[in-house]
Every structure is written in structure tokens, then in C-alpha cells.
Amino acid sequence: MVQKPFDVVIVGGGTAGCVLANRLTADGNTRVLLLEAGRPDYWWDLPIQLPIAMGMPVGDKHHDWLYESEPEPGLQNRRLHHPRGKGIGGSSAINGMMYQRGHPTDFDRWGVESGTPEWDYAHCLPYFRRLENCLSDVDESVRGRGGPHTLQRGPAEGPIFEAFLSAAEQAGHKLLPDLNGTEQEGFAPLDQGVRRGRRESAARSYLGPARKRPNLEVRSRTMVTRLHVEGGRVVGVRYRQGTGGDTVVPAREVILCAGAIGSPQLLQLSGIGAARELEALGLRVVHDLPGVGESLQDHLAVHLQHLCREPVSMAPIRRKVHWPRVVAEALLFGRGPGSRNPMQAGGFARSGPEESHPDLMYLLAPLAMNSTEQSVPLDEHGYQLHVGVMRSQARGSVKITSRDPARHPAILLNFLTEPEDRRRWVEAVRIGRELLAQPALQHLDGGERIPGPEVRSDNEVISWVTRTAKVGLHLACSARMGTDDGAVVDPSTLRVRGLDGLRIVDAAVMPSLTNANTYGPVMMLAEKAADMILGNTALAPEYPGTAPGRLTVAGPDAVRRPAGTGRAPA
Structure with missing residues (x-):
């Protein structure tokens, strides 16, 4: 069946x-059709709406595509779960809601790697x-309001966060007013995408206000099988x-926004990719583009977990008797422990003096969460530090293994196969332990539970790390932009x-992974x-302290619109 054409199919x-x-x-004036293979974003679906429930949709077949990697050679041949949001809002509906831009140098690097200054930080x-x-109170020369x-x-x-931020200062780190401001190296409370006690997914902030427009049609549970x-x-x-x-569905323009797994997968299913690999699967080669599915990147993370001597952690929230109050406070009044991700403070540090900017991320939760390595009883108080290495030499791939669009592709990251990555991980754990060993935390510290005193050398x-590390939910770069032979997009x-x-x-076009969570950079x-x-006309480059403006960069590749078309309001 052939349907009426759209201007744009997303x-x-x-x-x-x-x-x-x-x-x-x-x-x-622009007729747009948005196609999503997953489920709708139901308002009553608490696992994706309630911030404190962020762990529930991960690993659930209704909310998560349940991708699994090939055996990772650098991680004792373990197969890693790669969570990806299965529904309207995508991974912004199942992530940790922590909004981080990344370091300005990340985008200056994009400007070099992409071959154009249009992607630098300015x-x-x-x-x-x-x-x-x-x-929150922010520097409006670098932060936005009203978007x-x-x-x-x-x-x-609370006592744990207060002690942690003091410990960061004692360990020689700066305390910053805003980790998304002019500096990233240091520690501070974290920005989260939440509003009135609910998750601020992209579906809520962007799609919701547009849904009543007659020129937008949204279809969920609709799997695109190939490009025509x-x-x-x-x-x-x-x-x-x-x-x-x-x-x-005919369209004047098709835009792939299926993510770092879905976009290269659909290209390959459509005969767009490395010719030799497509021919081996019996696919007709439409366009030989070897970079499709290559250069895949993600972050890796572990948790350092301590018991807490005093009953001041969020452990009581795990008791079901408290859940009605927690849910009601969050949804009705936009407050209380249910209205936030527990990881509310953290920061960035350098693994060594040779690093030009931070390459390590730390996030503290006043809660000892269950671990695959050893479980903490639900009534036991504790806290844990999320430790992530933000820059890695590892490069992987996304490759289809079948012509069936419902079959998951082969995913490989090659984590910890490079000596430099191993050095960074040793330093990341050392610095994290140093943070948690400061005098400010001693009155709370009931001892390191994970990884434990037996892990020292x-x-x-x-x-x-190779036995326990998990992915950071930040897959990117598998159809990267650039001008070299391996690039996929202009x-x-x-x-x-x-x-x-x-x-x-989507994140697939990033030239390299940012020094942070990725949902902010994707927006x-x-x-x-x-x-x-x-x-x-594109927004003009900005430098902190200068007035914003606009610069015309529209070229012959732009989709032309009727006169008077301007920037879209929120």
C-alpha cells in the first residue's frame, strides 16, 4: 500500500x-510524519514518568530494546546489556535525566574532526x-532560560551530600556554581531534566506541545523496514x-533519528554501507559507504559502594510502605525523594596532569543500590560513587547479521583493549577512593563494600573493572559526520x-563522544x-560575555520553505 506523500518523514x-x-x-506548512517502533509515552506509565523509578524501565521488554553486545574481549568476554529506550521519547524516557553539555573542548574537537568550524563550541x-x-540561578551569558x-x-x-562536597574540596577539587557553565573541572550539584516532579523527556518538552498541530502525524509501534x-x-x-x-510512504526528505544502533542498522538493511559486508548477506548494494556502523563509542562505568554508619541515607525509600507517599509528593506537589534522580551531586576530574581537560566523571548517590557483584540488604544504609571514564581509545561497530529488520545487529565496543584506557581506569578508581576517604566523610563511613579491601593493586x-563494569547508555559515532573517507554524513x-x-x-553523527552524558548534546x-x-539563518557563534546574534549560513542543500518561515517556537 502506498500512502499520500509527506514533506518530511522522521x-x-x-x-x-x-x-x-x-x-x-x-x-x-511542512507536513511531517514521525514513525516510532516502540510504544506511546503514556502519562500513567510511572516507570518512565517518575524520576525515582528510573531503574525500572531498564531491562524491561516493554521499555527497553534489550540490545546485547557481542563478547567483549577486553571485559573477560562478557556480553553487555545496552539499554535503549523503546518508545516515544527514546532513551530520554529511560535515562538518568542528568543534563550535561560536555566540555567546550569536546566541541572544538568536533570542529576539527568534522572538517568545519560550524560544530565548534562557539x-x-x-x-x-x-x-x-x-x-536555577545561572550565568545567562552561557545558560538559557525560556527554552x-x-x-x-x-x-x-542532607548529611551525605554535604560531606561529599566538602570531601571533594579537601581532596583538592574546585567547588563550582554550575558544571554546565564556563568550567567543568570540579564538583557541584547536578542539573536534571525534571519538571514538577516528573521526568522531562524530549517527548514531554518538545513533542507534547506540537502534537495538536494538523501538519504533524505521530505513529508508534511502527517499524521502518527499509528506505525506498x-x-x-x-x-x-x-x-x-x-x-x-x-x-x-513517499517523502520529499527522510531523516533518520533512530540512534547509534537503529540508524546504521536501517542504512545497512537498505543496502547502504560496506559493499562487501552487504553482499555477504545477500543484500543488493544501493550505495557503498564503508563508514556506516563503524567508530561506535560509549562510556563505561563502575560503582564504589560504602556502608553508612548513621541512618541518613535514602535506604528507607526502598521499603514499599513508603511508596504511596513518595509517588504522591512527586506527582502532586513536585517535591520529595521521588521527584529526582538520587545522584544529585558530582563532578569531573583529570586522570593525570598530561590531560588538557577532565576525562573522568563522578556521581554520588546517598543510597547503596543493588549490585550484580553483591547485594546490599534493603534496610542497610550506604552511599555509592558512580565512576566513569569519559575518553577512550576504544572504537567498535554496529553490523547487521541478517536481512530481518526485527533481528538485533551485532554490537561491539572493544572496551579496555588499549593500554591508555587501562591507565585511565586505574586512576579513575584511585581518585574515587581518595574522594571517599577524606576526613569530611569519616563520621559516616562504614567501610568500602564494593569493590572491597581485597581489590588494591x-x-x-x-x-x-573488566569483571563488573557496565555501559553508560551513551552510544554514539556510528555514522559520524566528516569529510574523510570514513565519514557518513556531510x-x-x-x-x-x-x-x-x-x-x-542523532548521536550516530557525532564525530567523537562528549565528556558527559549525551542527551543534552543530542538535543x-x-x-x-x-x-x-x-x-x-543559523544562530551566530557566541563567546561568553558577548551579545548573541544570528549569522546566515543557509545553503543550496536546505529544504526551502515559503517566505516568512522563521525559527520555530517551543
Whole structure:
């Protein structure tokens, strides 16, 4: 069956797809169809709506695609679970809601790696500010107010947080007013995407306000099976709903927003990728593009866990008798422990003096969570430090192994296969332990539970990391932008190189992984892409202390709109 054509078909209703659905339909003249393979974002679905329930959708087949890696050679051949949001809002509906831009140097590096200064920090900063609605006290020369996405600073209140921030200072780290401000190296309370006690997913902040527009149609539980290509141009998509046959939707432009796994998977299923690999699966090669599915990156993380001598942790929240009050306080009044991710304070540090900027992330929770290594009784008080290495030499891949679109691709990250990564991990654990050993925390410290006193030498630390580390939910770079032979998209347009009518706008196009969680950078990227697609004038580069402006960069690849089309409101 062939349906009436749309101006734009967006494949994937995750973070980037929600941003684009809002921005591209604001003029009222552009007909947009948003297709999402997962479920709707029901208002009553507490696992995705209630911040404290953030762990519930991860690993649940209704909310998580349940991707699993190939055996990781650097992690004792373990297969890792890669959580990906299965529904409207994508991974912004199941992540930890912690909003982090990354370090300015990350984006200056993007400017070099992509081959154009349009992706450096000065050009990205105004788009970060445009998306933000910061409710906390911030420096408005670098932070935004009044944007679609509401951000609240974690209160980080109570004896454990107070002692931790003092300990950070005692360990020689700076205390900062804002980790998303002019400095990233240091410690502070954290920004979280929450509003009135509920998760501020991209579905809530961007898609919700646009859903009543007559020129936007949203279809969930709709799996796109392949791109429809004619004469070197993508002219539509094929999709499947339920047990029915494929439906063809023509489009003037198709935008892939299916994420770092889904976007390269769909390209490969459509015959776009490394010719030799596609031919081996019996696929007709439409466009030989070897970089598709390569350069995959993610962060890796472990937890240092301590028992707490005093009954001041969040342990009581785990008792079901308290849940009705916790839920009611969060949803009715927007307050209480249910209204936030427990990890409300943290910071960034360098693994060594040779590093030009931070490469380690630390997040504290006043709660000892269950671990695969050893479980803490529900009534036992404790706290734990999330430890992540933000820069790695590891590069992996996403490769289809079947022509069946419902079959998951092979995912490999190659974590901890490089000597430099092992050095960073030894330092990451050492610095984390040093933080938790400061005098400010001594009156609370009931001893290290994980990894425990038996893990001390460098070799023991590496062995523990390879045995227990988990992924950071930050997959990226598998269809990266650039001008070299391995690049997949043109950085000036985000069009797939060598094809017309097709763009990719999601974490897959990042040239390299940012020094932070990725949902904030993905929203920024989609905001910037919307101006490219609409042919709007781009926001002018900004430098802290200067007035923002606008700079015309629309080129011949822009999708032209009727006169008077301007920047879309939130």
C-alpha cells in the first residue's frame, strides 16, 4: 500500500526525533510524519514518568530494546546489556535525566574532526542556550532560560551530600556554581531534566506541545523496514505495523533519528554501507559507504559502594510502605525523594596532569543500590560513587547479521583493549577512593563494600573493572559526520554522503563522544539541524560575555520553505 506523500518523514521518536518534529512543524506548512517502533509515552506509565523509578524501565521488554553486545574481549568476554529506550521519547524516557553539555573542548574537537568550524563550541553554545529552561540561578551569558527543556538543579541536601562536597574540596577539587557553565573541572550539584516532579523527556518538552498541530502525524509501534531509494535519492520509507504487510510512504526528505544502533542498522538493511559486508548477506548494494556502523563509542562505568554508619541515607525509600507517599509528593506537589534522580551531586576530574581537560566523571548517590557483584540488604544504609571514564581509545561497530529488520545487529565496543584506557581506569578508581576517604566523610563511613579491601593493586583494579563494569547508555559515532573517507554524513548539511533526500540527526553523527552524558548534546545537535533543514539563518557563534546574534549560513542543500518561515517556537 502506498500512502499520500509527506514533506518530511522522521524515523525514530527518540530525543532528536521529538526535537525535529516540534521545530519542523512550527511553520504550519511542512507536513511531517514521525514513525516510532516502540510504544506511546503514556502519562500513567510511572516507570518512565517518575524520576525515582528510573531503574525500572531498564531491562524491561516493554521499555527497553534489550540490545546485547557481542563478547567483549577486553571485559573477560562478557556480553553487555545496552539499554535503549523503546518508545516515544527514546532513551530520554529511560535515562538518568542528568543534563550535561560536555566540555567546550569536546566541541572544538568536533570542529576539527568534522572538517568545519560550524560544530565548534562557539557555534554550538547558542543552540544549547536555545533549548534550555534553567530554573536555577545561572550565568545567562552561557545558560538559557525560556527554552523548551526544563532543567532543575539537584538540591543535594542532607548529611551525605554535604560531606561529599566538602570531601571533594579537601581532596583538592574546585567547588563550582554550575558544571554546565564556563568550567567543568570540579564538583557541584547536578542539573536534571525534571519538571514538577516528573521526568522531562524530549517527548514531554518538545513533542507534547506540537502534537495538536494538523501538519504533524505521530505513529508508534511502527517499524521502518527499509528506505525506498530511486536513482540515488531516498524517496520514502517502508514500514510495518503489527502483522500487516509493508506500507510505503513517499517523502520529499527522510531523516533518520533512530540512534547509534537503529540508524546504521536501517542504512545497512537498505543496502547502504560496506559493499562487501552487504553482499555477504545477500543484500543488493544501493550505495557503498564503508563508514556506516563503524567508530561506535560509549562510556563505561563502575560503582564504589560504602556502608553508612548513621541512618541518613535514602535506604528507607526502598521499603514499599513508603511508596504511596513518595509517588504522591512527586506527582502532586513536585517535591520529595521521588521527584529526582538520587545522584544529585558530582563532578569531573583529570586522570593525570598530561590531560588538557577532565576525562573522568563522578556521581554520588546517598543510597547503596543493588549490585550484580553483591547485594546490599534493603534496610542497610550506604552511599555509592558512580565512576566513569569519559575518553577512550576504544572504537567498535554496529553490523547487521541478517536481512530481518526485527533481528538485533551485532554490537561491539572493544572496551579496555588499549593500554591508555587501562591507565585511565586505574586512576579513575584511585581518585574515587581518595574522594571517599577524606576526613569530611569519616563520621559516616562504614567501610568500602564494593569493590572491597581485597581489590588494591593496579592489576586487581583492572580485573575488577573488566569483571563488573557496565555501559553508560551513551552510544554514539556510528555514522559520524566528516569529510574523510570514513565519514557518513556531510557536516554542513547532515545529509548522507552520496545520496539525496536523506539526513541523519542523532548521536550516530557525532564525530567523537562528549565528556558527559549525551542527551543534552543530542538535543543541541537536533536544534542546530532544524535550522539547517528549514533553511533558517543559523544562530551566530557566541563567546561568553558577548551579545548573541544570528549569522546566515543557509545553503543550496536546505529544504526551502515559503517566505516568512522563521525559527520555530517551543
